[in-house]
Amino acid sequence: MRLIRFLSACFLALAWLPVQAQDASAARLTQLLQQADTLTARFSQLSLDASGTQLQETAGEIALKRPGQFRWHTDEPMEQLLVSDGKKVWLYDPDLEQVTIQTLDQRLTHTPALLLSGDVSQISENFAISHKESSGVVDFTLQPKGNDTLFDSLRLSFRNGVINDMQLIDSVGQRTNILFNSVKMNEPLAAGLFTFEIPEGADVIAE
Template structure:
Protein backbone atom coordinates (compact mmCIF):
# COMPACT_ATOMS: atom_id res chain seq x y z
CA UNK A 1 0.00 0.00 0.00
CA UNK A 2 2.74 2.43 0.90
CA UNK A 3 4.36 1.79 -2.49
CA UNK A 4 1.22 3.00 -4.25
CA UNK A 5 0.94 6.05 -1.99
CA UNK A 6 4.51 6.98 -2.88
CA UNK A 7 3.85 6.42 -6.57
CA UNK A 8 0.72 8.57 -6.53
CA UNK A 9 2.62 11.55 -5.19
CA UNK A 10 5.21 11.23 -7.95
CA UNK A 11 3.49 10.31 -11.19
CA UNK A 12 5.08 8.50 -14.37
CA UNK A 13 4.99 7.31 -18.09
CA UNK A 14 6.57 5.03 -20.65
CA UNK A 15 6.95 4.94 -24.46
CA UNK A 16 7.24 1.64 -26.35
CA UNK A 17 9.52 2.63 -29.22
CA UNK A 18 13.01 3.95 -29.91
CA UNK A 19 13.21 7.66 -30.77
CA UNK A 20 16.12 9.01 -32.75
CA UNK A 21 16.13 12.81 -33.08
CA UNK A 22 18.94 14.81 -31.41
CA UNK A 23 17.72 16.57 -28.18
CA UNK A 24 16.65 20.21 -28.57
CA UNK A 25 18.11 22.98 -26.44
CA UNK A 26 16.64 22.87 -22.91
CA UNK A 27 14.83 26.21 -23.15
CA UNK A 28 13.27 25.32 -26.51
CA UNK A 29 12.24 21.91 -25.14
CA UNK A 30 10.63 23.50 -22.06
CA UNK A 31 8.76 25.95 -24.28
CA UNK A 32 7.54 23.19 -26.54
CA UNK A 33 6.30 21.15 -23.58
CA UNK A 34 4.60 24.24 -22.21
CA UNK A 35 2.89 24.85 -25.56
CA UNK A 36 1.53 21.29 -25.63
CA UNK A 37 0.27 21.46 -22.05
CA UNK A 38 -1.30 24.88 -22.50
CA UNK A 39 -3.63 23.56 -25.22
CA UNK A 40 -5.48 21.56 -22.57
CA UNK A 41 -7.39 23.23 -19.74
CA UNK A 42 -9.13 20.08 -18.51
CA UNK A 43 -8.48 16.35 -18.88
CA UNK A 44 -10.60 13.47 -17.64
CA UNK A 45 -10.19 9.76 -18.23
CA UNK A 46 -8.78 6.48 -17.00
CA UNK A 47 -5.24 5.32 -16.21
CA UNK A 48 -3.35 2.10 -15.57
CA UNK A 49 -0.33 2.21 -13.28
CA UNK A 50 2.50 -0.30 -12.93
CA UNK A 51 5.37 -0.09 -10.42
CA UNK A 52 8.56 -2.13 -10.98
CA UNK A 53 11.74 -2.45 -8.94
CA UNK A 54 15.23 -1.96 -10.36
CA UNK A 55 15.38 -5.57 -11.59
CA UNK A 56 12.07 -5.27 -13.43
CA UNK A 57 10.05 -7.26 -10.89
CA UNK A 58 6.47 -6.07 -10.59
CA UNK A 59 5.71 -4.49 -7.21
CA UNK A 60 2.20 -3.21 -7.76
CA UNK A 61 -0.45 -2.73 -10.44
CA UNK A 62 -3.56 -0.56 -10.28
CA UNK A 63 -6.15 1.26 -12.35
CA UNK A 64 -8.28 4.29 -11.71
CA UNK A 65 -9.75 7.50 -13.02
CA UNK A 66 -8.62 11.11 -12.99
CA UNK A 67 -9.91 14.63 -13.53
CA UNK A 68 -7.42 17.47 -14.05
CA UNK A 69 -7.87 21.20 -14.48
CA UNK A 70 -5.11 23.75 -14.99
CA UNK A 71 -3.59 25.20 -12.96
CA UNK A 72 -2.91 22.62 -10.26
CA UNK A 73 -6.37 21.14 -9.63
CA UNK A 74 -6.93 17.39 -9.82
CA UNK A 75 -8.66 14.32 -8.43
CA UNK A 76 -6.73 11.07 -8.88
CA UNK A 77 -8.67 8.00 -7.71
CA UNK A 78 -7.30 4.46 -7.62
CA UNK A 79 -9.84 1.66 -7.84
CA UNK A 80 -10.37 -0.98 -5.10
CA UNK A 81 -8.86 -3.18 -3.75
CA UNK A 82 -6.01 -0.63 -3.53
CA UNK A 83 -8.34 2.32 -3.23
CA UNK A 84 -6.72 5.69 -2.60
CA UNK A 85 -7.49 9.26 -3.56
CA UNK A 86 -5.28 12.27 -4.24
CA UNK A 87 -7.08 15.63 -4.48
CA UNK A 88 -5.87 19.20 -4.98
CA UNK A 89 -7.63 22.56 -5.25
CA UNK A 90 -4.41 24.22 -6.41
CA UNK A 91 -3.34 25.25 -2.92
CA UNK A 92 -3.92 22.22 -0.71
CA UNK A 93 -3.34 18.51 -1.42
CA UNK A 94 -5.29 15.74 0.33
CA UNK A 95 -4.06 12.14 0.22
CA UNK A 96 -6.76 9.75 1.46
CA UNK A 97 -6.23 6.08 2.30
CA UNK A 98 -9.58 4.41 3.17
CA UNK A 99 -7.90 1.22 4.44
CA UNK A 100 -5.87 3.18 6.98
CA UNK A 101 -8.80 5.55 7.71
CA UNK A 102 -6.29 8.36 7.28
CA UNK A 103 -5.96 11.56 5.24
CA UNK A 104 -2.72 13.52 4.90
CA UNK A 105 -3.05 17.25 4.21
CA UNK A 106 -0.23 19.40 2.85
CA UNK A 107 0.34 22.58 0.86
CA UNK A 108 0.86 22.33 -2.88
CA UNK A 109 4.53 22.16 -3.81
CA UNK A 110 4.97 25.22 -6.00
CA UNK A 111 8.18 23.84 -7.53
CA UNK A 112 6.05 21.11 -9.13
CA UNK A 113 8.60 18.39 -8.32
CA UNK A 114 6.47 16.48 -5.81
CA UNK A 115 2.97 16.62 -7.31
CA UNK A 116 0.97 15.89 -10.46
CA UNK A 117 0.64 19.66 -10.96
CA UNK A 118 3.56 19.24 -13.34
CA UNK A 119 1.05 17.95 -15.88
CA UNK A 120 -1.17 20.99 -15.43
CA UNK A 121 1.29 23.87 -15.68
CA UNK A 122 1.53 25.73 -18.94
CA UNK A 123 4.40 27.91 -17.75
CA UNK A 124 7.65 27.46 -19.65
CA UNK A 125 9.36 29.61 -17.02
CA UNK A 126 8.42 27.25 -14.15
CA UNK A 127 9.38 24.18 -16.17
CA UNK A 128 12.76 25.56 -17.25
CA UNK A 129 13.51 26.89 -13.74
CA UNK A 130 12.92 23.52 -12.10
CA UNK A 131 13.93 20.97 -14.74
CA UNK A 132 16.47 20.19 -17.40
CA UNK A 133 14.32 19.24 -20.39
CA UNK A 134 15.10 17.24 -23.52
CA UNK A 135 12.70 16.47 -26.35
CA UNK A 136 12.83 13.66 -28.92
CA UNK A 137 10.52 12.96 -31.87
CA UNK A 138 9.60 9.80 -33.74
CA UNK A 139 6.63 9.77 -36.10
CA UNK A 140 3.51 10.92 -34.25
CA UNK A 141 5.21 10.64 -30.83
CA UNK A 142 6.89 13.52 -28.99
CA UNK A 143 8.80 12.40 -25.91
CA UNK A 144 10.03 14.77 -23.16
CA UNK A 145 12.53 13.83 -20.46
CA UNK A 146 12.66 16.08 -17.37
CA UNK A 147 15.37 15.93 -14.73
CA UNK A 148 14.84 18.00 -11.54
CA UNK A 149 17.47 20.62 -10.76
CA UNK A 150 16.73 20.38 -7.02
CA UNK A 151 18.16 17.50 -4.99
CA UNK A 152 15.22 16.95 -2.58
CA UNK A 153 12.88 15.37 -5.14
CA UNK A 154 10.98 12.09 -5.22
CA UNK A 155 12.23 11.10 -8.66
CA UNK A 156 15.44 11.33 -10.69
CA UNK A 157 13.75 11.65 -14.05
CA UNK A 158 10.24 12.03 -15.45
CA UNK A 159 9.32 11.17 -19.03
CA UNK A 160 6.15 12.52 -20.66
CA UNK A 161 4.97 11.19 -24.02
CA UNK A 162 2.48 12.81 -26.37
CA UNK A 163 0.87 11.05 -29.33
CA UNK A 164 -0.71 13.30 -31.97
CA UNK A 165 -0.47 16.19 -29.51
CA UNK A 166 -2.32 14.38 -26.68
CA UNK A 167 -0.63 13.10 -23.52
CA UNK A 168 -0.38 9.32 -23.77
CA UNK A 169 1.80 8.00 -20.95
CA UNK A 170 4.49 8.83 -18.42
CA UNK A 171 7.31 7.16 -16.50
CA UNK A 172 9.06 8.13 -13.27
CA UNK A 173 12.42 6.75 -12.21
CA UNK A 174 13.73 7.20 -8.65
CA UNK A 175 17.21 7.05 -7.12
CA UNK A 176 17.04 3.30 -6.39
CA UNK A 177 15.87 2.39 -9.88
CA UNK A 178 12.19 1.92 -9.09
CA UNK A 179 9.97 2.76 -12.08
CA UNK A 180 6.35 3.82 -12.09
CA UNK A 181 4.65 3.62 -15.49
CA UNK A 182 1.28 5.27 -16.14
CA UNK A 183 -0.75 4.83 -19.31
CA UNK A 184 -3.70 7.16 -19.97
CA UNK A 185 -6.79 6.13 -21.97
CA UNK A 186 -10.43 7.10 -22.64
CA UNK A 187 -9.33 10.73 -22.37
CA UNK A 188 -11.65 13.70 -22.81
CA UNK A 189 -10.01 17.08 -23.32
CA UNK A 190 -11.26 20.61 -22.60
CA UNK A 191 -14.73 19.57 -21.45
CA UNK A 192 -16.40 21.34 -18.48
CA UNK A 193 -15.79 19.61 -15.14
CA UNK A 194 -17.41 20.02 -11.73
CA UNK A 195 -15.05 22.12 -9.58
CA UNK A 196 -16.43 20.43 -6.45
CA UNK A 197 -14.28 17.45 -7.42
CA UNK A 198 -11.17 19.45 -6.50
CA UNK A 199 -12.00 19.78 -2.81
CA UNK A 200 -12.02 16.99 -0.25
CA UNK A 201 -14.48 16.55 2.62
CA UNK A 202 -12.83 14.47 5.35
CA UNK A 203 -15.09 11.52 6.28
CA UNK A 204 -16.14 11.14 9.90
CA UNK A 205 -13.82 9.02 12.01
CA UNK A 206 -10.82 9.50 9.72
CA UNK A 207 -7.48 10.57 11.21
CA UNK A 208 -6.09 13.81 9.76
CA UNK A 209 -2.33 14.32 9.48
CA UNK A 210 -1.13 17.86 8.73
CA UNK A 211 2.22 18.28 6.98
Protein backbone atom coordinates (compact mmCIF):
# COMPACT_ATOMS: atom_id res chain seq x y z
CA MET A 1 0.00 0.00 0.00
CA ARG A 2 2.84 2.39 0.85
CA LEU A 3 4.41 1.67 -2.55
CA ILE A 4 1.16 2.43 -4.34
CA ARG A 5 0.76 5.67 -2.44
CA PHE A 6 4.36 6.61 -3.16
CA LEU A 7 3.99 5.91 -6.90
CA SER A 8 0.71 7.85 -7.01
CA ALA A 9 2.34 10.83 -5.33
CA CYS A 10 5.25 10.72 -7.79
CA PHE A 11 2.87 10.56 -10.74
CA LEU A 12 0.88 13.56 -9.53
CA ALA A 13 4.06 15.53 -8.92
CA LEU A 14 5.35 14.77 -12.42
CA ALA A 15 1.98 15.66 -13.97
CA TRP A 16 2.05 19.01 -12.15
CA LEU A 17 5.56 19.97 -13.22
CA PRO A 18 4.78 20.73 -16.90
CA VAL A 19 1.89 22.97 -15.86
CA GLN A 20 4.08 24.83 -13.40
CA ALA A 21 6.83 25.17 -16.02
CA GLN A 22 4.39 26.55 -18.59
CA ASP A 23 2.99 29.05 -16.09
CA ALA A 24 6.52 30.18 -15.23
CA SER A 25 7.42 30.53 -18.93
CA ALA A 26 4.24 32.49 -19.65
CA ALA A 27 4.91 34.81 -16.70
CA ARG A 28 8.51 35.41 -17.83
CA LEU A 29 7.47 36.16 -21.41
CA THR A 30 4.69 38.47 -20.24
CA GLN A 31 7.19 40.31 -18.04
CA LEU A 32 9.56 40.90 -20.95
CA LEU A 33 6.86 41.94 -23.42
CA GLN A 34 5.21 44.35 -20.99
CA GLN A 35 8.44 46.32 -20.71
CA ALA A 36 7.71 47.92 -24.08
CA ASP A 37 4.58 50.02 -24.59
CA THR A 38 6.17 51.20 -27.83
CA LEU A 39 8.98 49.74 -29.90
CA THR A 40 10.82 50.66 -33.08
CA ALA A 41 13.53 48.67 -34.85
CA ARG A 42 15.15 47.71 -38.11
CA PHE A 43 14.64 44.11 -39.17
CA SER A 44 16.08 41.61 -41.61
CA GLN A 45 13.92 38.68 -42.68
CA LEU A 46 14.99 35.42 -44.27
CA SER A 47 12.60 32.74 -45.53
CA LEU A 48 13.77 29.14 -46.10
CA ASP A 49 11.95 26.08 -47.36
CA ALA A 50 11.93 22.76 -45.51
CA SER A 51 15.24 21.72 -47.12
CA GLY A 52 16.97 24.95 -46.06
CA THR A 53 16.93 26.55 -49.51
CA GLN A 54 16.61 30.32 -49.37
CA LEU A 55 13.30 31.60 -50.71
CA GLN A 56 13.41 35.30 -49.95
CA GLU A 57 15.46 37.90 -48.07
CA THR A 58 14.11 41.32 -47.14
CA ALA A 59 14.74 44.15 -44.69
CA GLY A 60 12.82 47.09 -43.32
CA GLU A 61 11.52 48.98 -40.30
CA ILE A 62 8.86 48.27 -37.71
CA ALA A 63 6.99 50.36 -35.17
CA LEU A 64 4.69 48.92 -32.49
CA LYS A 65 2.38 50.44 -29.92
CA ARG A 66 0.08 48.71 -27.47
CA PRO A 67 -2.61 47.68 -27.86
CA GLY A 68 -2.57 46.17 -31.35
CA GLN A 69 -1.04 48.99 -33.38
CA PHE A 70 1.83 48.21 -35.72
CA ARG A 71 3.59 49.39 -38.85
CA TRP A 72 5.76 47.01 -40.87
CA HIS A 73 7.56 48.58 -43.84
CA THR A 74 9.61 46.36 -46.15
CA ASP A 75 12.32 48.12 -48.15
CA GLU A 76 12.65 48.17 -51.93
CA PRO A 77 12.92 46.31 -54.26
CA MET A 78 10.11 44.26 -52.68
CA GLU A 79 8.48 47.21 -50.95
CA GLN A 80 5.31 46.65 -48.98
CA LEU A 81 3.64 48.49 -46.13
CA LEU A 82 1.50 46.82 -43.47
CA VAL A 83 -0.31 49.15 -41.06
CA SER A 84 -2.81 48.48 -38.26
CA ASP A 85 -4.64 50.92 -36.00
CA GLY A 86 -5.75 48.08 -33.73
CA LYS A 87 -8.99 47.48 -35.62
CA LYS A 88 -8.16 47.44 -39.32
CA VAL A 89 -5.13 46.32 -41.31
CA TRP A 90 -3.99 47.97 -44.53
CA LEU A 91 -1.58 46.17 -46.84
CA TYR A 92 -0.16 48.45 -49.53
CA ASP A 93 1.85 47.21 -52.51
CA PRO A 94 3.33 50.24 -54.34
CA ASP A 95 4.36 48.20 -57.40
CA LEU A 96 0.82 46.95 -57.92
CA GLU A 97 -0.71 50.23 -56.68
CA GLN A 98 -3.05 48.08 -54.61
CA VAL A 99 -4.38 48.36 -51.06
CA THR A 100 -5.98 45.42 -49.25
CA ILE A 101 -8.09 46.26 -46.18
CA GLN A 102 -8.98 43.66 -43.58
CA THR A 103 -10.38 43.55 -40.08
CA LEU A 104 -7.53 42.82 -37.67
CA ASP A 105 -7.65 39.19 -36.55
CA GLN A 106 -7.13 39.49 -32.81
CA ARG A 107 -5.99 35.87 -32.49
CA LEU A 108 -2.28 35.83 -31.68
CA THR A 109 -1.82 32.67 -33.74
CA HIS A 110 -3.09 34.49 -36.83
CA THR A 111 -1.34 37.82 -36.33
CA PRO A 112 2.22 37.25 -35.07
CA ALA A 113 2.80 41.01 -34.74
CA LEU A 114 0.20 41.00 -31.95
CA LEU A 115 2.59 38.95 -29.84
CA LEU A 116 4.77 42.04 -29.60
CA SER A 117 2.06 44.71 -29.63
CA GLY A 118 -1.12 43.09 -28.35
CA ASP A 119 -2.72 41.91 -25.12
CA VAL A 120 -0.11 39.68 -23.50
CA SER A 121 -2.72 38.22 -21.13
CA GLN A 122 -3.91 36.07 -24.04
CA ILE A 123 -0.57 34.36 -24.59
CA SER A 124 -1.11 31.40 -22.26
CA GLU A 125 -4.61 30.93 -23.69
CA ASN A 126 -3.23 30.60 -27.21
CA PHE A 127 0.08 28.79 -26.67
CA ALA A 128 1.89 26.13 -24.74
CA ILE A 129 5.09 27.90 -23.71
CA SER A 130 8.53 26.74 -22.62
CA HIS A 131 11.74 28.69 -22.16
CA LYS A 132 15.40 28.46 -21.31
CA GLU A 133 17.59 31.22 -19.95
CA SER A 134 21.34 31.65 -19.78
CA SER A 135 23.81 34.55 -19.64
CA GLY A 136 21.27 37.26 -20.44
CA VAL A 137 19.64 35.32 -23.29
CA VAL A 138 16.08 34.02 -22.94
CA ASP A 139 14.63 31.74 -25.64
CA PHE A 140 10.90 30.98 -25.69
CA THR A 141 9.22 28.26 -27.74
CA LEU A 142 5.50 28.72 -28.36
CA GLN A 143 3.28 25.93 -29.68
CA PRO A 144 -0.25 26.98 -30.74
CA LYS A 145 -2.98 25.13 -28.85
CA GLY A 146 -5.46 25.33 -31.74
CA ASN A 147 -5.29 23.69 -35.15
CA ASP A 148 -6.40 26.72 -37.18
CA THR A 149 -3.09 28.60 -37.09
CA LEU A 150 -0.67 30.26 -39.50
CA PHE A 151 2.35 28.50 -38.00
CA ASP A 152 3.20 25.30 -36.13
CA SER A 153 5.76 26.81 -33.79
CA LEU A 154 7.24 30.17 -32.92
CA ARG A 155 10.50 31.01 -31.18
CA LEU A 156 11.15 34.37 -29.53
CA SER A 157 14.60 35.31 -28.28
CA PHE A 158 15.51 38.17 -25.94
CA ARG A 159 18.99 39.47 -25.13
CA ASN A 160 19.40 41.54 -21.97
CA GLY A 161 15.65 42.09 -21.85
CA VAL A 162 15.31 43.29 -25.46
CA ILE A 163 13.71 41.36 -28.32
CA ASN A 164 16.47 40.04 -30.59
CA ASP A 165 14.90 37.66 -33.08
CA MET A 166 11.96 35.41 -33.86
CA GLN A 167 11.45 32.32 -36.00
CA LEU A 168 8.19 30.94 -37.38
CA ILE A 169 7.83 27.42 -38.78
CA ASP A 170 4.70 26.53 -40.75
CA SER A 171 2.99 23.20 -41.44
CA VAL A 172 5.17 22.38 -44.47
CA GLY A 173 8.43 23.15 -42.67
CA GLN A 174 9.04 26.59 -44.18
CA ARG A 175 10.97 28.82 -41.79
CA THR A 176 10.88 32.58 -41.48
CA ASN A 177 13.72 34.09 -39.45
CA ILE A 178 13.44 37.74 -38.37
CA LEU A 179 16.37 39.52 -36.75
CA PHE A 180 15.80 42.87 -34.99
CA ASN A 181 18.43 45.55 -34.50
CA SER A 182 18.61 49.20 -33.39
CA VAL A 183 15.70 48.43 -31.06
CA LYS A 184 14.26 51.40 -29.15
CA MET A 185 11.56 51.01 -26.51
CA ASN A 186 9.08 53.37 -24.87
CA GLU A 187 9.83 56.39 -27.02
CA PRO A 188 6.92 58.65 -28.10
CA LEU A 189 5.49 57.69 -31.50
CA ALA A 190 3.34 59.84 -33.76
CA ALA A 191 -0.26 58.62 -34.02
CA GLY A 192 -0.04 58.97 -37.79
CA LEU A 193 2.31 56.00 -37.96
CA PHE A 194 -0.63 53.69 -37.34
CA THR A 195 -3.12 55.12 -39.82
CA PHE A 196 -3.07 54.83 -43.57
CA GLU A 197 -4.33 57.16 -46.28
CA ILE A 198 -5.10 55.38 -49.52
CA PRO A 199 -3.00 56.85 -52.36
CA GLU A 200 -4.93 58.45 -55.18
CA GLY A 201 -5.49 56.01 -58.02
CA ALA A 202 -4.73 52.87 -55.99
CA ASP A 203 -6.98 49.83 -56.37
CA VAL A 204 -8.74 48.94 -53.12
CA ILE A 205 -9.68 45.41 -52.09
CA ALA A 206 -11.83 45.14 -48.96
CA GLU A 207 -11.99 41.68 -47.38
